[in-house]
Amino acid sequence: MKQHLKSTEIEPILDSMAEQLSTMLKQKGIVNPLMIGIHTGGLWVAEKLHQRLGINKPLGEIDISFYRDDYTRMGLNPQVKPSQISSDVEAEHIILVDDVLYTGRTIRAALNEIFDYGRPNSVTLAVLVDRGSRELPLQADVAGLTLDLSPQKQVKLTGPAPLALETNWN
Amino acid sequence: MSSSIQSASTPLKAPDSSHLQLNSQGQLRHFLTTEGLSKALLTDIMDVTESFSSVADKAIKKVPLLRGKTIVNLFFENSTRTRTTFDLAAKRLSADVINLNIATSAATKGESILDTIRNLEAMQADMFVIRHAASGAAHFIASHVAPHVSVINAGDGQHAHPTQAMLDMFTIRQVKKDFSQLKVAIIGDILHSRVARSQIHALKTLGAKEIRVIAPKTLLPSTPSALGVTAYTDLADGLDDVDVVIMLRLQRERMSGALLPSESEYFNCFGLTEKKLARAKTDVIVMHPGPINRGIEMDAAVADGPHSVILQQVTNGIATRMAIMALTLGQHPSSKAL
Amino acid sequence: MNTLIKNGRVIDPTNNHDGIQDIYICQDKILQLGGTVEGFTADKVIDASEHIVMPGFVDINTHLPELGYGQKANIKSEAKAAAAGGFTTICCQPDTKPTIDTSAVAQLVLDNAGSAGFAKVLPLGALTSALEGKTLTEMLSLNKVGCVAMSQVPCTHIDSQILRRALQYASTHNILVILKAEDFSIKDNGCVHEGAISASLGLPGIPSSAETVALAQMIELVEETNARIHVTGISSARAVAMLRRAQQANLPITADVHAYQLHLTEVDIGTFDANFHTSPPLRSSSDKEALIEGVKTGILFVSSGHSPVNLEAKQAPFPETETGISSIEIVLPLMLQFVDQDILTLHQVAERLSQNPANVLGLNAGHLSPQSPADISIINPESTWLVTPENWLSRGLNSPFFGHLMKGQLTHTLVNGRLVYEK
Numbered sequence: 001m002k003q004h005l006k007s008t009e010i011e012p013i014l015d016s017m018a019e020q021l022s023t024m025l026k027q028k029g030i031v032n033p034l035m036i037g038i039h040t041g042g043l044w045v046a047e048k049l050h051q052r053l054g055i056n057k058p059l060g061e062i063d064i065s066f067y068r069d070d071y072t073r074m075g076l077n078p079q080v081k082p083s084q085i086s087s088d089v090e091a092e093h094i095i096l097v098d099d100v101l102y103t104g105r106t107i108r109a110a111l112n113e114i115f116d117y118g119r120p121n122s123v124t125l126a127v128l129v130d131r132g133s134r135e136l137p138l139q140a141d142v143a144g145l146t147l148d149l150s151p152q153k154q155v156k157l158t159g160p161a162p163l164a165l166e167t168n169w170n
Numbered sequence: 171m172s173s174s175i176q177s178a179s180t181p182l183k184a185p186d187s188s189h190l191q192l193n194s195q196g197q198l199r200h201f202l203t204t205e206g207l208s209k210a211l212l213t214d215i216m217d218v219t220e221s222f223s224s225v226a227d228k229a230i231k232k233v234p235l236l237r238g239k240t241i242v243n244l245f246f247e248n249s250t251r252t253r254t255t256f257d258l259a260a261k262r263l264s265a266d267v268i269n270l271n272i273a274t275s276a277a278t279k280g281e282s283i284l285d286t287i288r289n290l291e292a293m294q295a296d297m298f299v300i301r302h303a304a305s306g307a308a309h310f311i312a313s314h315v316a317p318h319v320s321v322i323n324a325g326d327g328q329h330a331h332p333t334q335a336m337l338d339m340f341t342i343r344q345v346k347k348d349f350s351q352l353k354v355a356i357i358g359d360i361l362h363s364r365v366a367r368s369q370i371h372a373l374k375t376l377g378a379k380e381i382r383v384i385a386p387k388t389l390l391p392s393t394p395s396a397l398g399v400t401a402y403t404d405l406a407d408g409l410d411d412v413d414v415v416i417m418l419r420l421q422r423e424r425m426s427g428a429l430l431p432s433e434s435e436y437f438n439c440f441g442l443t444e445k446k447l448a449r450a451k452t453d454v455i456v457m458h459p460g461p462i463n464r465g466i467e468m469d470a471a472v473a474d475g476p477h478s479v480i481l482q483q484v485t486n487g488i489a490t491r492m493a494i495m496a497l498t499l500g501q502h503p504s505s506k507a508l
Numbered sequence: 509m510n511t512l513i514k515n516g517r518v519i520d521p522t523n524n525h526d527g528i529q530d531i532y533i534c535q536d537k538i539l540q541l542g543g544t545v546e547g548f549t550a551d552k553v554i555d556a557s558e559h560i561v562m563p564g565f566v567d568i569n570t571h572l573p574e575l576g577y578g579q580k581a582n583i584k585s586e587a588k589a590a591a592a593g594g595f596t597t598i599c600c601q602p603d604t605k606p607t608i609d610t611s612a613v614a615q616l617v618l619d620n621a622g623s624a625g626f627a628k629v630l631p632l633g634a635l636t637s638a639l640e641g642k643t644l645t646e647m648l649s650l651n652k653v654g655c656v657a658m659s660q661v662p663c664t665h666i667d668s669q670i671l672r673r674a675l676q677y678a679s680t681h682n683i684l685v686i687l688k689a690e691d692f693s694i695k696d697n698g699c700v701h702e703g704a705i706s707a708s709l710g711l712p713g714i715p716s717s718a719e720t721v722a723l724a725q726m727i728e729l730v731e732e733t734n735a736r737i738h739v740t741g742i743s744s745a746r747a748v749a750m751l752r753r754a755q756q757a758n759l760p761i762t763a764d765v766h767a768y769q770l771h772l773t774e775v776d777i778g779t780f781d782a783n784f785h786t787s788p789p790l791r792s793s794s795d796k797e798a799l800i801e802g803v804k805t806g807i808l809f810v811s812s813g814h815s816p817v818n819l820e821a822k823q824a825p826f827p828e829t830e831t832g833i834s835s836i837e838i839v840l841p842l843m844l845q846f847v848d849q850d851i852l853t854l855h856q857v858a859e860r861l862s863q864n865p866a867n868v869l870g871l872n873a874g875h876l877s878p879q880s881p882a883d884i885s886i887i888n889p890e891s892t893w894l895v896t897p898e899n900w901l902s903r904g905l906n907s908p909f910f911g912h913l914m915k916g917q918l919t920h921t922l923v924n925g926r927l928v929y930e931k
Contacts, residue, residue: 066233075500078214116230304825306780328710396704
């Protein structure tokens with residue numbers, strides 16, 4: 001994989017995402033959101049955003065392995081990590097964060113998992129990279145970088161320090 | 171006078187169960203015994219158990235992983251406790267559960283085991299959780315099920331109780347972290363204990379420094395060296411400098427079978443009290459697969475005392491079974507989470 | 509019918525013979541060995557060049573499935589399998605259904621075997637009624653109708669006092685008693701040797717003392733009653749040592765080991781393979797070595813322990829399966845392996861399989877002499893063959909030897925001069 005964006009180039013994107021989120025939250029009248037990052041890359045991005053936005057509530061983390069739709073084909077990945085959401089999601093305004101939005105299946109799984117914790121008031125989706133080619137009707141509310149990639153092209157966030165976006169094309 | 175009967179010389183090469191338990195990619199297809207499984211696999215099970223531990227904290231204590239799968243708890247030997255744990259674990263994985271208790275006394279002998287299995291497979295059963303009084307029962311069933319069906323051994327005769335061993339290993343890891351320096355003592359009816367055998371295999375694989383078994387001669391196997399353990403008949407000597415103590419449950423039948431004179435004499439010699447426990451390390455943990463016979467295996471002070479992790483074992487029981495069920499039913503090549 | 513067996517290497521311990529020799533057979537008897545016979549025209553000539561000719565084997569311990577009307581096929585199939593294994597006489601243990609504890613049942617065995625026309629099948633009379641170890645059977649009547657010995661095998665639940673009286677009674681009529689050395693209560697619910705495998709697999713074990721305690725009792729009772737006994741299916745090193753001492757003291761005690769017990773040990777059970785569930789159990793490798801030594805020195809001769817069972821009987825968790833190996837067809841190659849390894853000579857194989865058992869049973873068999881019954885086994889010692897269910901004649905498919913390559917095979921078996929098996 002070739003490095004597409006270095007850490008120094010990602011930081012400004014994160015700044016921009018934080019700004020967009022901040023505006024959006026004000027518009028929606030959300031004052032005390034609960035941020036949840038999806039393991040593993042989404043959590044790294046969430047940590048950066050959580051800090052920039054100065055969110056009070058501790059950052060939650062979820063691993064969607066138990067909610068994937070491909071268990072029967074692929075089996076269970078033993079590298080699954082525990083999900084932890086320290087406060088109740090009931091009536092919360094959630095900011096769900098992931099690194100790459102692609103088919104939309106990960107977000108569907110994440111939403112199902114969150115709803116097993118309780119009934120949130122709203123979910124706002126923020127992703128670092130939206131690479132198109134959706135297979136489900138899901139969209140990000142905030143996307144740091146928008147690309148339109150064919151399936152042969154891969155993009156991956158590496159980290160946690162330094163963060164870098166790697167691709168397999170020039 | 172030495173109380174150590176035999177030291178752990180080279181144990182017999184384990185009969186190879188892996189060809190039955192693992193699929194062609196080396197993944198868990200059945201879970202029958204801890205014997206013959208790699209350290210990596212046992213570690214994976216404990217890691218996945220860790221992830222399932224937090225399921226109980228959710229409002230909806232479920233994950234949809236095994237939705238649409240049918241799990242049959244096929245118990246040829248009664249056990250409300252174990253069956254309930256497996257039942258809960260399966261339900262938390264969103265599976266459908268069938269609980270069957272089959273009486274197997276000669277008087278009530280009905281269909282053969284194979285016929286029972288075939289009938290249940292015809293009803294789309296995906297997994298059998300088996301408990302049986304005969305050693306080797308789970309292996310026998312596993313060697314006859316259809317290719318897509320998994321078998322979990324919930325205890326077969328005196329041979330193995332691997333899910334119990336895994337929750338015990340998980341509990342030890344929670345407290346002690348590193349197995350390589352651990353001295354572990356298992357106390358009680360070793361000869362008849364499937365729990366002990368499974369624990370011993372797992373501890374050996376995970377690299378425990380020393381494993382001791384402590385019991386009167388009538389309750390020790392004739393060749394402890396075949397298990398790779400050191401046998402003691404004196405409790406104090408056996409407990410010396412030990413990090414983990416595992417007490418086994420004593421069954422009443424041992425008195426009538428002329429293996430022991432009485433429960434009180436057993437407690438005097440092998441029962442755990444705070445005073446006797448003082449021979450072990452100061453941070454020793456005391457474990458028991460349950461249910462405890464207070465005053466026979468240990469007194470109340472130990473059972474409820476600071477060294478006891480018995481309640482933690484119970485808590486870990488469901489998550490461990492969930493992990494094992496999820497890993498075996500997903501017996502296809504696993505890939506990293508996207 | 510005249511038969512001539514030409515050019516075979518005839519090995520006959522009784523007549524101290526080992527060499528190329530022709531055998532002339534007239535009707536059911538051996539006419540002459542070697543030389544020529546004036547005016548003899550053979551109706552059948554068997555060319556035994558490169559082959560070994562031995563007295564037909566005698567098996568003191570075969571278990572046959574259910575008898576009774578309509579069950580003739582089972583005696584027939586096993587007698588046929590025996591012939592294919594080179595056995596011209598097999599002794600049927602009394603644990604048939606019904607038990608051979610009356611003359612009528614003994615006669616039934618003889619009739620069924622006779623009409624089947626393969627190996628000779630001699631009934632062994634039960635020592636006690638229904639083998640229950642409580643009351644004596646009419647041993648003299650059983651003996652007269654054709655039971656060559658009385659046997660309590662495989663049942664071992666018998667009080668010492670009853671056993672003692674049974675031995676005394678049998679010795680009144682000079683009847684041989686065949687016993688299995690097993691203490692019923694020590695054996696308990698054990699199903700494998702109490703040793704390394706029982707410890708690691710968690711299977712209830714049968715310690716060697718289950719055999720030696722019973723054997724010690726038998727030796728003492730023989731000492732006191734002077735009864736003649738034969739102990740079948742020895743399994744432990746300690747038992748071999750006890751038998752050596754008893755035989756050196758000239759006590760009338762003989763013993764045998766099942767051929768498979770000389771090759772298999774507890775380790776072969778692997779992961780609960782019920783094909784290795786036997787009684788007595790397969791013990792340790794040091795026990796096996798002592799058994800081989802016992803065969804070599806003549807303390808033990810060899811039996812098959814043939815126990816055919818239905819497939820269902822082996823399809824259950826290990827402790828719940830029936831014991832037994834269907835083995836009569838591979839006894840010969842199992843013994844020839846020891847010849848290949850220079851542990852036994854062919855002469856000794858003929859002794860252990862033919863001469864010794866025939867002598868103990870008092871049969872006119874196990875030797876090739878003029879006027880004796882023409883019970884003859886002709887063997888190709890070099891022929892290799894794969895053991896498969898397809899070429900297996902016994903109705904018992906409970907054999908751990910399927911898929912194994914064997915060396916040494918029967919080419920012809922004659923019983924009373926008649927060719928009952930030809931490859």
